[in-house]
Amino acid sequence: xxxxxxxxxxxxxxxxxxxxxxxxxxxxxxxxxxxxxxxxxxxxxxxxxxxxxxxxxxxxxxxxxxxxxxxxxxxxxxxxxxxxxxxxxxxxxxxxxxxxxxxxxxxxxxxxxxxxxxxxxxxxxxxxxxxxxxxxxxxxxxxxxxxxxxxxxxxxxxxxxxxxxxxxxxxxxxxxxxxxxxxxxxxxxxxxxxxxxxxxxxxxxxxxxxxxxxxxxxxxxxxxxxxxxxxxxxxxxxxxxxxxxxxxxxxxxxxxxx
Amino acid sequence: xxxxxxxxxxxxxxxxxxxxxxxxxxxxxxxxxxxxxxxxxxxxxxxxxxxxxxxxxxxxxxxxxxxxxxxxxxxxxxxxxxxxxxxxxxxxxxxxxxxxxxxxxxxxxxxxxxxxxxxxxxxxxxxxxxxxxxxxxxxxxxxxxxxxxxxxxxxxxxxxxxxxxxxxxxxxxxxxxxxxxxxxxxxxxxxxxxxxxxxxxxxxxxxxxxxxxxxxxxxxxxxx
Numbered sequence: 001x002x003x004x005x006x007x008x009x010x011x012x013x014x015x016x017x018x019x020x021x022x023x024x025x026x027x028x029x030x031x032x033x034x035x036x037x038x039x040x041x042x043x044x045x046x047x048x049x050x051x052x053x054x055x056x057x058x059x060x061x062x063x064x065x066x067x068x069x070x071x072x073x074x075x076x077x078x079x080x081x082x083x084x085x086x087x088x089x090x091x092x093x094x095x096x097x098x099x100x101x102x103x104x105x106x107x108x109x110x111x112x113x114x115x116x117x118x119x120x121x122x123x124x125x126x127x128x129x130x131x132x133x134x135x136x137x138x139x140x141x142x143x144x145x146x147x148x149x150x151x152x153x154x155x156x157x158x159x160x161x162x163x164x165x166x167x168x169x170x171x172x173x174x175x176x177x178x179x180x181x182x183x184x185x186x187x188x189x190x191x192x193x194x195x196x197x198x199x200x201x202x203x204x205x206x207x208x209x210x211x212x213x214x215x216x217x218x219x220x221x222x223x224x225x226x227x228x229x230x231x232x233x234x235x236x237x238x239x240x241x242x243x244x245x246x247x248x249x250x251x252x253x254x255x256x257x258x
Numbered sequence: 259x260x261x262x263x264x265x266x267x268x269x270x271x272x273x274x275x276x277x278x279x280x281x282x283x284x285x286x287x288x289x290x291x292x293x294x295x296x297x298x299x300x301x302x303x304x305x306x307x308x309x310x311x312x313x314x315x316x317x318x319x320x321x322x323x324x325x326x327x328x329x330x331x332x333x334x335x336x337x338x339x340x341x342x343x344x345x346x347x348x349x350x351x352x353x354x355x356x357x358x359x360x361x362x363x364x365x366x367x368x369x370x371x372x373x374x375x376x377x378x379x380x381x382x383x384x385x386x387x388x389x390x391x392x393x394x395x396x397x398x399x400x401x402x403x404x405x406x407x408x409x410x411x412x413x414x415x416x417x418x419x420x421x422x423x424x425x426x427x428x429x430x431x432x433x434x435x436x437x438x439x440x441x442x443x444x445x446x447x448x449x450x451x452x453x454x455x456x457x458x459x460x461x462x463x464x465x466x467x468x469x470x471x472x473x474x475x476x477x478x479x480x481x482x
Contacts, residue, residue, distance in 0.1 A: 007280035077325065175357060192356070234287055241284075244451045245276050252458070
């Protein structure tokens, strides 16, 4: 009997984590380039035993017992958010599935899709966290009219003459949805995502750059609210299950009282 | 004393039936979960071991996503796959290309692809007839589809099929951009809870009455 209670509790816990995940999505609806997280659940403990070829003994299959549900590593939906026009010269959005590689001060290369760049004290392009763009684009102090082409080439007008300052490279991954996410819109490669392939935009990998735009979050608030309602109802159903099992146990225990 | 044995067996079976309801409710939002069907209670079979019921293999709810590699298959249609080195079948799901360029699902079952000449990195879309298409519109391979009405669930999301019928290339059966949710209906499960509770209550009442009758019988006998 305690099995049913444990199963119900596992359902309640999983649903609680679903609500937490969905709340994080709702909270980040206005965070540039935020990618929504899809809660994922798995049944616990179905037999991992598979009968060998030609094995007729299937009795064990019927007795496979599972003991509820668990919340597993959520999946990040890497679909592109809409591009919002800002007209800021250093706001860059990626059209495609690439990432901007950044040099973190500790020497590790990390990745972001948030193209809210600015020039630091030395004129290097840095992201919102202050990490320098790995392509090391330095903007001279007397530069005017910064123009960034869709292939990532950065031009500026110095003494009324347009000069090329360098080219922004983009990184692409075999399985971007498997990247590890850190605060501040930063991604790190994992074994599952594969190593970054950093290349100039000309070869078509990673997408192209749109100057004067910011990628918005891909969270759709209505979808999140619908999912929240469903999760809440599922939580209640699990709670009712626990309550019902408690009542049944109490009836069974009451047999002896006469 | 047969009635005692029958009723106590019925009581414990009711409690165990609640396990399958609990599992169904807990997995009401688990992708691809197939509900446990309530085992039939037969109080005359007192010595039968409790067995789990069958699984209801009907198709689950269609859940729309933004990923064009998520696939939803109609009932009875499966994808050929490999799981822990064995040839099995799966019901679509959330597919992705792993770093080795192989197509896998959320349980890391490797999906079999016909006609693939190299790694599948770059697959952007799965067409309704199972073609894997990259961003330039080129076909990189076909999903291997199979149809069967005799399936057995042998692990989470993993099936073994009998009487397999192949689905020829070009037949549109796949809904991409969606995956299969659980086939549990919470309302049905709530009704099952009520039914099981009432069943247990009635068995408990009979047991109590039987006990009271026996007590009267024994006390009457004791007077002789």
